Amino acid sequence: MESLNQKQGLLQTGTNAYLIFKKDLLQEFKTRYALNAIFLFALVTLFAVSFAIGTFNASSDILSALLWIILFFASMSGLSHIFVREEEAHTADTLKLVAKPTEIFLGKLIFNIVLLFMVELLVVPLYVAIMNFTIYHILLLAAALLFGTFGLAGGGTIVAAIIAKSNARGALFTVLAFPILLPVLVTGISVTKNAATEKLFSNPVSELQSLFAFAIVIITAGILLFDFIWNE
Amino acid sequence: MQLIAESITKYFNEHIIFKDIHFAAASGSCLAVLGPNGSGKTTLMRIVSKLLAPTAGTVTFNENGQVLTDTEIRYRIGFLGPYLELYQDLTATENLSFFAKIRGLTDYQPAMNRLLDQFGLKGREEDPVRAYSSGMKQRLKYVFALLHQPDVLFVDEPRSNLDAEGIARVYDLFSEFKKERLLILATNDSEDLQFADERIEIRVAG
Amino acid sequence: MQPVYVVLIINLIIWAGIFGFMFNTDKKISSLSVKLERLNRDKNI
Amino acid sequence: MVNKLLKIGLFLILSLVIIGAFIYAPLAKGLGEFTRVLYFHVPMAWITVVAFFIGAVYSILYLKKKEHKYDLYAETANQLGFLFVVLATVTGSIWAKMSWGSFWNWDPRETSIFILMLVYAAYFALRSAVEQADRRASLAAVYDIIAFVTVPFFVFIVPRIYASLHPDPLINTQGKIHMSPKMQLVFFTSLFSYTMVFVWMLIMRIKMIKLKLKLKEMEQ
Numbered sequence: 137m138e139s140l141n142q143k144q145g146l147l148q149t150g151t152n153a154y155l156i157f158k159k160d161l162l163q164e165f166k167t168r169y170a171l172n173a174i175f176l177f178a179l180v181t182l183f184a185v186s187f188a189i190g191t192f193n194a195s196s197d198i199l200s201a202l203l204w205i206i207l208f209f210a211s212m213s214g215l216s217h218i219f220v221r222e223e224e225a226h227t228a229d230t231l232k233l234v235a236k237p238t239e240i241f242l243g244k245l246i247f248n249i250v251l252l253f254m255v256e257l258l259v260v261p262l263y264v265a266i267m268n269f270t271i272y273h274i275l276l277l278a279a280a281l282l283f284g285t286f287g288l289a290g291g292g293t294i295v296a297a298i299i300a301k302s303n304a305r306g307a308l309f310t311v312l313a314f315p316i317l318l319p320v321l322v323t324g325i326s327v328t329k330n331a332a333t334e335k336l337f338s339n340p341v342s343e344l345q346s347l348f349a350f351a352i353v354i355i356t357a358g359i360l361l362f363d364f365i366w367n368e
Numbered sequence: 369m370q371l372i373a374e375s376i377t378k379y380f381n382e383h384i385i386f387k388d389i390h391f392a393a394a395s396g397s398c399l400a401v402l403g404p405n406g407s408g409k410t411t412l413m414r415i416v417s418k419l420l421a422p423t424a425g426t427v428t429f430n431e432n433g434q435v436l437t438d439t440e441i442r443y444r445i446g447f448l449g450p451y452l453e454l455y456q457d458l459t460a461t462e463n464l465s466f467f468a469k470i471r472g473l474t475d476y477q478p479a480m481n482r483l484l485d486q487f488g489l490k491g492r493e494e495d496p497v498r499a500y501s502s503g504m505k506q507r508l509k510y511v512f513a514l515l516h517q518p519d520v521l522f523v524d525e526p527r528s529n530l531d532a533e534g535i536a537r538v539y540d541l542f543s544e545f546k547k548e549r550l551l552i553l554a555t556n557d558s559e560d561l562q563f564a565d566e567r568i569e570i571r572v573a574g
Numbered sequence: 575m576q577p578v579y580v581v582l583i584i585n586l587i588i589w590a591g592i593f594g595f596m597f598n599t600d601k602k603i604s605s606l607s608v609k610l611e612r613l614n615r616d617k618n619i
Numbered sequence: 620m621v622n623k624l625l626k627i628g629l630f631l632i633l634s635l636v637i638i639g640a641f642i643y644a645p646l647a648k649g650l651g652e653f654t655r656v657l658y659f660h661v662p663m664a665w666i667t668v669v670a671f672f673i674g675a676v677y678s679i680l681y682l683k684k685k686e687h688k689y690d691l692y693a694e695t696a697n698q699l700g701f702l703f704v705v706l707a708t709v710t711g712s713i714w715a716k717m718s719w720g721s722f723w724n725w726d727p728r729e730t731s732i733f734i735l736m737l738v739y740a741a742y743f744a745l746r747s748a749v750e751q752a753d754r755r756a757s758l759a760a761v762y763d764i765i766a767f768v769t770v771p772f773f774v775f776i777v778p779r780i781y782a783s784l785h786p787d788p789l790i791n792t793q794g795k796i797h798m799s800p801k802m803q804l805v806f807f808t809s810l811f812s813y814t815m816v817f818v819w820m821l822i823m824r825i826k827m828i829k830l831k832l833k834l835k836e837m838e839q
Contacts, residue, residue: 166457226453304748315737319772368757606830
């Protein structure tokens with residue numbers, strides 16, 4: 137009986153997280169605030185970089201670093217939106233009235249993950265095409281992007297929840313998120329470099345493992361700590 | 369259903385809002401929270417409905433001597449107030465069905481239609497909330513607060529933005545609601561007090 | 575200047591800073607406790 | 620009285636460490652004059668870790684008990700940690716200048732310590748951006764804990780990706796200490812006395828916070 141209740145509770149948490157995700161997606165499709173912010177940022181920096189460097193001059197070291205820097209700062213411009221929007225429209229209390237904190241955090245996290253995937257799906261192929269970036273191990277790059285996105289979205293979501301409750305919303309987000317998410321950035325660049333070399337120069341498995349472990353740690357910490365932010 | 373609040377105290381930084389508020393209320397009655405502007409009526413409402421944690425004190429909901437958990441409370445209270453907004457970009461139906469589903473209601477369509485009709489919003493339910501007038505938004509908030517048939521209804525500023533007809537509907541609702549369930553009002557308006565069986569006055573603590 | 579002396583000077587600065595900090599905090603603590611005692615006495619009377 | 624004696628003792632022992640480091644201890648082979656920095660750099664780095672750890676513990680305590688004082692303790696521990704991280708960076712940078720030729724060259728250790736400074740600078744920026752005391756306390760505590768679980772990643776991952784010039788940390792994987800007995804004597808005295816200095820600083824700050832809170836309570 138006990139375990140049945142628990143199972144039902146888990147199922148309900150999942151369903152409600154999905155409902156909140158769907159609500160945010162619906163809202164996003166009607167306004168496109170976050171999507172536009174991230175997307176335009178990524179495109180503008182991509183073209184600026186391409187224009188400044190030219191198409192044939194950059195080594196794969198620089199190209200892989202630039203790719204992650206574009207993705208990183210583009211996501212910084214949009215990930216905070218998810219909580220700031222609730223706080224500024226005074227819907228945070230309404231949401232608090234009907235849903236548990238964990239459900240809310242998971243819903244927002246899924247939304248941010250999907251948002252980043254959408255951006256990557258467009259920006260990465262474009263980047264590879266425009267910058268003449270030769271990728272030898274596509275699967276490796278895909279794995280790095282996958283785990284990296286989980287890490288970025290996890291850290292971005294919990295920091296977004298923090299700054300939504302503070303007085304200086306826009307300015308603080310990157311300041312708080314940058315040092316925490318730097319492991320993702322550094323490891324992501326390293327794996328991408330590896331993927332762009334014909335013969336793997338180091339074993340990428342341990343780096344992918346650390347990307348994965350980081351994502352797990354930050355998402356777990358986020359779930360555990362979100363209650364304290366949200367109920368404040 | 370019984371609501372008990374014991375020695376509720378709230379500070380913002382060193383600034384004291386109120387201190388040691390006690391009260392109890394049960395189904396079949398109406399409780400009114402009174403006080404001048406800025407006295408902390410809204411803060412008290414948010415604390416009693418568990419939206420905000422008090423600095424000290426406890427709020428408990430009992431049913432037949434059994435204390436309800438936070439999740440159970442969430443399903444059984446309705447709340448409307450000026451700071452509880454609905455999603456402006458979504459339509460009324462989208463808003464209401466989101467809240468209904470998340471509260472675990474399955475067959476909410478008939479109730480939703482009836483309430484929309486009752487509050488004179490029929491025909492406008494597919495418009496985004498952004499396009500509503502402030503009075504219509506207030507009516508929609510009543511629909512939101514009542515959709516899941518709560519046992520306790522919190523209303524902060526019941527009349528705000530409503531016209532005479534809207535107020536009449538709300539008063540009908542109040543007299544019906546307090547017969548079997550618990551109604552908690554926060555108001556400054558003497559007319560609203562006709563429903564109150566019990567009053568709590570917040571005096572600014574010195 | 576020999577780098578060693580740079581290190582020495584920096585260490586002396588740190589060393590002085592630590593003790594400056596401590597004396598300062600000590601003074602603050604004693605002034606606070608005096609204040610507290612006075613308040614206590616006033617309340618008792 | 621005991622307090623005063625302890626203070627004098629600490630004063631003497633710290634003076635002795637400086638004298639010992641510059642006169643008594645022999646130089647390590649191949650490293651030259653700048654081994655002397657070691658006696659100050661390592662204790663600073665060690666205290667940084669201890670201070671931030673204590674800060675994180677107080678942050679957890681705050682979230683558990685919701686008592687205002689724990690937030691202030693966490694803040695003060697992190698402030699001390701920040702002071703020592705700056706000292707560790709300065710002493711480390713001098714070492715870098717003398718052994719690698721420039722004050723700063725993004726060695727993994729330097730990068731890690733830089734990130735550590737960024738994280739805690741962000742922590743203080745967050746504190747200053749929230750006016751309401753209990754909200755500030757919760758937000759800062761959450762950020763502190765998140766920082767404390769993610770920074771180790773950085774410290775462990777980065778040296779694996781980029782080769783480091785930094786000598787093995789004191790607590791290395793082999794558990795060996797490459798120092799002569801005289802050096803060890805000075806080194807461990809220094810480590811011990813600086814740790815005591817830190818503990819004392821923390822105790823004094825906590826005492827001060829307690830007094831301030833009591834005063835505020837009395838005035839109300």
